[in-house]
Amino acid sequence: MINTQDITAPLTAIAGAEHLRSLGSTIAVAPANSEEIAAILRFAQENRLNVVPYGGGTKQGWGYTVQPALLLEMHRLNVLREHTWQDMTCTVDAGCTWAAMQSGLAQHGQYVALDPLWPERATVGGIIATNDSGVLRLGYGGLRDLIIGMTIVLADGTVARTGGKVVKNVAGYDLHKLMIGAFGTLGVITSVNFRLHSMPQCTQGFTVAAPAAEPLGKLILKLLHAQVSTVAIQLRGTTTGFDLDIQLASLAEVLHTQAAALEAMAQSVGLSSRAVGGEVWNARQEQMDRDFVCKGTMLPSEIARFAEHVRGLGGESVTQATGIMIAGFPAASGERLVPLRRDMEEASGSLMVLKQPSEMKLDCWGTLPDSLPLMREIKRRFDPEGILNPGRFLGGI
């Protein structure tokens, strides 16, 4: 272990003294660009210092805990570099907050069609590293469908570009897909190219309420197969009942016929719909305030069953029609989540623990996939000294 002075002097030379802070045993450094990040990582690799990239700090608790020697603060890389609105693409620094990026894009009525958690604080890079997505995933896909290129810095200081600035491109490997959801274990994302969408001209939200999840589960499947322009569907489950929220996006002239079609579908399962405002779409983020929160994945046909299962454990859930659930549980649920995880895994899904009371010791990631040895090998080739977020990822990668 080298002493603090041996660390601060070289880092000061790279990033400048004003961009260095001491946080107890950790040193926080705020580089200005990819080149400084490359120099910092080269230094860290040589000295085997653990590095944790840090954006808005909203999801640092996800995955296993890492004790960093260096906190790589990304807030100085915060510019929306390019918005070629006629081509509907943009290039943005990874340290830019989601909200700042979107407000820049909104000048031309465009956006990255994704609604992540805490957009005011969360950064582009952190959202990508944790593969966050919200209800819009149904209509527009997830990050893997929206990112067309990236610049990354590897542990040895290699600065690599992947993809490009065009939506259609099959040249070389899709390395950016490897970075999405990798929890910063393979490299540091410094800049991202997105494909953009036009903001919908007209949207309308509806809610269908029911005491049990089962008819709403049927309604979800009906909606997925119907000729209506739904961009978002979520099932909210509380201990007292369930609400299915549906957002339609179409032309104003068309919306009323679609609303009527929606009502007819609700009635076919013995329920009815009512118009609602935008506040219902915050439900996922509200769940995150609880002490014990999990992300479950499932096939759409299993949503109602698992929403009931969560209620049976005294929990609440918000599940997108794509089969991604955020569930909050009472602190005492503990070991009762083990059978839930097993059920979800047996149904081709997963249950990841995002947040749990300190006395709880549930494994974050669940059963390991048979491709784990390959994942380890990729980690070894990208980060041979294991300095990037070591131990954060599944299998202790």
Place this chain on the structure above:
Amino acid sequence: MLSAAILAELRDAVGADGLIVERNQLQTYECDGLAVLRSLPAAVVLPRSTAQVHAVVRICARHHIPFVGRGAGTGLSGGALPDDRGIVISFGRMTRILATDIPNQRVTVEAGVVNAHVTQRVTPAGHFYAPDPSSQSVCTIGGNVAENSGGAHCLKYGFTTNHVLALEVVLPTGELVHLGSPTLDAPGYDLAGVFVGSEGTLGVASSMTMRIVRRPETVQVLLAAFDSISAAGQTVSDIIAASILPAAMEIMDRLAIQAAEAAVHPHYPECEALLLVEVDGPFAEVDLHMKQIRELCKANGAWEDRLAESEQERLLVWKGRKAAFAAAGRLSPDYIVQDGVIPRTKLPVVLEQVAEMAASTGLRVCNVFHAGDGNLHPLVLYDRSIPGQEELAVDLSMRILYLCVDHGGSITGEHGVGREKQQALGYMYSEPDLDTMQRVRCSFDPDNISNPDKLFPRPRLCGEKTGKYTPHPLETAGVAEFF
């Protein structure tokens, strides 16, 4: 040549009727859609199951024998071109649709299933498999996965990578693994995302689970005639700017129109640029969008527009578009098909430069493109019987690709790098970019036996070799279109 002992192992793995070693039979596998490049493999195996694929790859891993998977051999960049010391794993006998899950909109298939058969299977339930390369009547899902195939409709529906959820893969090291999951966001690295489009260099997929999409309520196609490519291109930008996302937008230039007219008589108007726009969705929405699109066409000077609403009319419109490539043979004895991508707004300037480059070489270039996503398919026409003209044509077609890269685009939008564009990949990406890709390659395939000597740039002395387009026998027979 493979030793008798290795051939015996292969025979044990796939059965005597699953192993081909006779020279005349091997010739069927010596090339793919890039027929100018040929190489006879040492053997071909025809496995019937994942277990047999697994057994074959384990033999290859043990003896360091190169292998390449092969579906219908319709690829256009030499991706399925065999190594002359290697084995071709043909998926011709793995053609089962293993499961259809209509409520969850998923299908699971063996790698040899023909693309169009997936759609045929789920059509009665009101669904389709969205990626639609022009060769979809013969090309296989396994090949689509290797190449990340697109198609005219990927503007709205995305590419193969957006539809593949899970893969059963035999790694070059001999392990059978499952990448991705039928549900979204499987914990771990997105290895399925990296595997799709890796052109057979990371292993071989034996089965896969894909998303299927509900059929739109209605489809309409508009044909509009313009006096210039830039007017047609501007219309495309205006349509996108009006928040309309058509299922497809295609532009053909005068030469391409002539070729198509000569070949299949789609009765296209004679003009400098023809724009084809397909819109699908709920009835009311499509009607309104089409009305807006016709107004935008008029505003940009379209002097004729025709709406094809019936299935028959639509098919005729598309037939002309899809025949344009094969029809180029009517304009010129030889031609090279290129596949580059540019940001949509660069269309006018790039086409102008292509025309200048063509004029300076004295060659003609015919243009057909997926205009919505800036994917150009220039056809360089030439006559190889004129000394030096083939070299000129090859050089021009490569310079067009470099021009695409210079304008912020890509060297391939759908055909892949394969053997054809290895050097061009080195023009598009820098050494650190390629080195990072190699780290992935080496993680999957440390011994470099999975479709070796493809995709990555080779030492300069090997040089770039592209070549004239030679129609696939299926294309000549009128069974399938290839673009």
